[in-house]
Amino acid sequence: MQAERAPRRGFTLVELLVVIAIIGILVALLLPAVQAAREAARRTQCINTEKQIILALLMTHDVSEAFPQGISIPTRGRVGPSWTTNLLPYMEEQAVYDQIYDWLVEKSNNPGLTLAAGDPLIEVFASNKSAFRCASSTMADADTNPQYSGTGNPPNNPQMGTSNYRGCRGVRDNAGNNLSKNVNWLPNEFNGFQGVPNNTPRPISTLIGVLYPGSPDRLDGPTSISKITDGTSKTIIIGEVEQREPPASAPSNVELWETTQGSDDGKYRWPTWPGSHGDKDDTLFNMWFESRSSVNWYDRDAASSAHPGGAVFGFCDGSAHFISESIVWQAYAGLGTRAGGETDLEF
Secondary structure, eight states: OOOOOOOOOOOOHHHHHHHHHHHHHHHHHHHHHHHHHHHHHHHHHHHHHHHHHHHHHHHHHHHHSSOOOSBBOSSTTOEEEBHHHHHGGGGTOHHHHHHHHHHHHHHHHOTTOOOOTTOHHHHHHHOOOGGGOOTTOOOOSEESSOOBOSSSOOOSSOOEEBOSEEEEOBSOOOOTTOTTOEEEOOTTTTTTGGGOOTTOEEEGGGTBOTTOOBOTTTSSOSOOGGGOTTOGGGOEEEEEOOOOOOOTTSOOOOBSSOEEEEOTTSOEEOOSSSOBOOOGGGTEEOTTSOOBOOTTOOOTTSOBOSSTTEEEEEETTSOEEEEETTSOHHHHHHTTOSSSSOOSOOO
16 A cells, blocks of 8 residues: 655745835845945045045156146146146056147147047047046046037037046135245134134135146146155045036036146137037035035035045045045145145044
């Protein structure tokens, strides 16, 4: 005789639903932790990326005995390379630098020069380099609608490569032609901060940043380490900008390959093609404005990031740090000056 087999008992529908619900709860509990771990890894990668950029800046300083200016103007009305372009030879991008530099030489000698449709340099300007991008960023690789100006008929839908990293130009940048001119030191917001009395006149030269834009008739020349009297470990040189796709009234994306042309009002323009009508806000940020991590923060004149709670900044000593958006605002702004006297800042 065959032994009777015990009937197999399967899962009931209720039991199956309970198991699925438990799995769903576990996934929901674990997912934020996984996302946080991934973001922490991306933030670490962003810090390392900024360190590489600062290393290139320091190498430039070793060769030239000064950091590059944020955007340079050889003579008024002529074009010059941005700080990002000047770093290319120190980031294994000599060939790209040569192409851009040759164009700038021609453009300086012939301000009316434009690029024709199909010119290989158009692709160079539209290119995007991972060395200038944050791992957390969702910003477009190229700005498909930069504000073009000048003469000529550029191709449809021109593009400019974008960057997440910009140079710090300080807290005041309306120096005009005289850096020794005294101005009030942010009288309302900075009243009493670091012992500075209200309405204390300060030379503009003490309030600008390391990568302040300049030309021979606007500045005392590029910044050397000897001019950073606040200390290299207390002075920001670069920071993040996460420019999301803005509404029609907001500025365009942060463009990478900045070449500049001066105008009498102190604005900084691209060559006619590529040629945005954007100014120094395209390559530099101002410590006057608070840093934001909000995805809806469109002001390209301020530092911002895709990281929750703050942004990464690079310092003149070669270090890079994540700074919380809850930092005391006066301390944050003080980190952006090269000689403001704020030497005891916590961040």
